[in-house]
Amino acid sequence: MSNDALYKEALLEHFKHPRNHRKEPFEPGYLTARGRNPRCGDDVEVGLMVQDGRVAASGFRGRGCSICMASTSMLVEAMAGSEIGDLRALHRQVIGWGADASTLPDALEALDAVRSSPSRKKCALLGWNALGEILEQSQN
Numbered sequence: 001m002s003n004d005a006l007y008k009e010a011l012l013e014h015f016k017h018p019r020n021h022r023k024e025p026f027e028p029g030y031l032t033a034r035g036r037n038p039r040c041g042d043d044v045e046v047g048l049m050v051q052d053g054r055v056a057a058s059g060f061r062g063r064g065c066s067i068c069m070a071s072t073s074m075l076v077e078a079m080a081g082s083e084i085g086d087l088r089a090l091h092r093q094v095i096g097w098g099a100d101a102s103t104l105p106d107a108l109e110a111l112d113a114v115r116s117s118p119s120r121k122k123c124a125l126l127g128w129n130a131l132g133e134i135l136e137q138s139q140n
Helices: 003-016 066-079 084-099 106-114 118-139
Strands: 031-037 042-051 054-063
Touching (some): 031 118, 054 066, 066 106, 084 106, 084 118
């Protein structure tokens, strides 16, 4: 099986079985931000709770295309237990991948399946952009 086929399979797995997908609003104490793309209808809210400089809990809610939902599921899984400094570095790396051909960490390699499609990259980065807003808020 080719890497592209494996990547698509991993994305489909996250879409069908998203990690920490919620239906209810986030409780007080969560830092949250939304990513929306009115052109395609993607709308996700990412939330995380920080304790002692680490992500103590995280999740997302909303709806979107398979790429948006899978990528946001991968985001939530990747940030579990992370130190905020490490999460900032991961965010920069993923956003950089969206802007150029830099590589992704192993846990996020499946996103390479959308590398050649600028519109799909936008879908893949929606949740990550919301994370960027959260990280910006948490600096203030």
